[in-house]
Amino acid sequence: MSEPLFMITEKPISIEKVIQKVIRPEAGAITTFIGTVRELTNGKRTLFLQYEAYVTMAEKMLAQIGKEIREKWPEAKVAITHRIGKLDIGDIAVVIAVSTPHRNDAYEANRYAIERIKQIVPIWKKEHWEDGTEWVGNQLETKAYPTGKPEGEDFI
Amino acid sequence: MSEPLFMITEKPISIEKVIQKVIRPEAGAITTFIGTVRELTNGKRTLFLQYEAYVTMAEKMLAQIGKEIREKWPEAKVAITHRIGKLDIGDIAVVIAVSTPHRNDAYEANRYAIERIKQIVPIWKKEHWEDGTEWVGNQLETKAYPTGKPEGEDFI
Amino acid sequence: MMITLLFFAHLQEAIGQERIEMQYVPQTVKELKQQIETRYGIDLRHVMVAVNEEYAREEQQLKPGDTVAFIPPVSGG
């Protein structure tokens, strides 16, 4: 296994490959979260999405999420791959795999990972509709950081 | 796709195949739970497991869990495959895939599925150690049904 | 006038058969359980019963042609 646990890629993501990174004989429970491109967002039909990242920092932030998870769930092993570039409807944008000895931890740590990705990982998506485009998150009223920083209990 | 959404099989489970059954353009979140054979249970080293099922009823009960989930999370689509026969350490025993438009539902419905499998689906596993065997769940003090029925809010 | 009994996991090993055709139909699940306990010297207190692949209560009536499965605590997943 030469691929890192936390990575940004421009290629299609293999779910199996991400899962393989966390399979261990001592961990009987594996959860995965797979985020795909939805056809409709708020009733509007998406044609495709364009994902962009600050790649080096994004990989660092994914690794930081892994570190936070190991602090909260010491027996968990985590792997995350996020894709960037042009993605069509149904394409996989992100895969998070978590293995733990006990299943509750696998669900909770996985959910923690996706919430944190949406807070601190510098990745942006631009929606392309028939009648225009928009960078998601650019609506100031819905996404603001009053403290000037992303929120999250462990964020330093 | 000719395979049913809810099935018992004696063959190795393809995670991708189970996931493919629930991928839909309108559902951007997919969670999977993958249960593998652990090497150690309560500190004892397992050599392999033998799973047995009342196959026809087990498939019915898996489908019933699917029905319960659609009642609780109407937008969810679920697929479950459980393997039986001899399984070695690391082998996949069960894969649950759930797709929903919103990610919280995908986590919650998935977790509901595994809890219900452990309550109502007639599948049994026999642990094989170096020094003996035992059907799991045969320890009356740890698994008893005082009502004579498996518990669960929706169980009729 | 008969019913089919199915046994699984440790019950199957204790009884030595996975399937028994019974030429007599007890009135209820409860009555059947008592007869099996007596005949095979096993404890069915924590064993569920499914009649025709549906979980059944102790007081459920049995009828000819029913398939009755004895289901020890399950351990799938």
Place this chain on the structure above:
Amino acid sequence: MMITLLFFAHLQEAIGQERIEMQYVPQTVKELKQQIETRYGIDLRHVMVAVNEEYAREEQQLKPGDTVAFIPPVSGG
């Protein structure tokens, strides 16, 4: 004596560049943000700043060689 500025998503489109080498080092993140806002007529109130790939507070001091990234609200996942 310079710092590198990186812009992403709609900021990159607004400024028309993804990377600017700035020949002068403002004292703090806050000061830099104000200068960029004035110079390009953009609103950075809801934009985070990372210095050398670590999120930084407004009062963080800048030094020559720093890479400063302007990070609009993220939308990955």
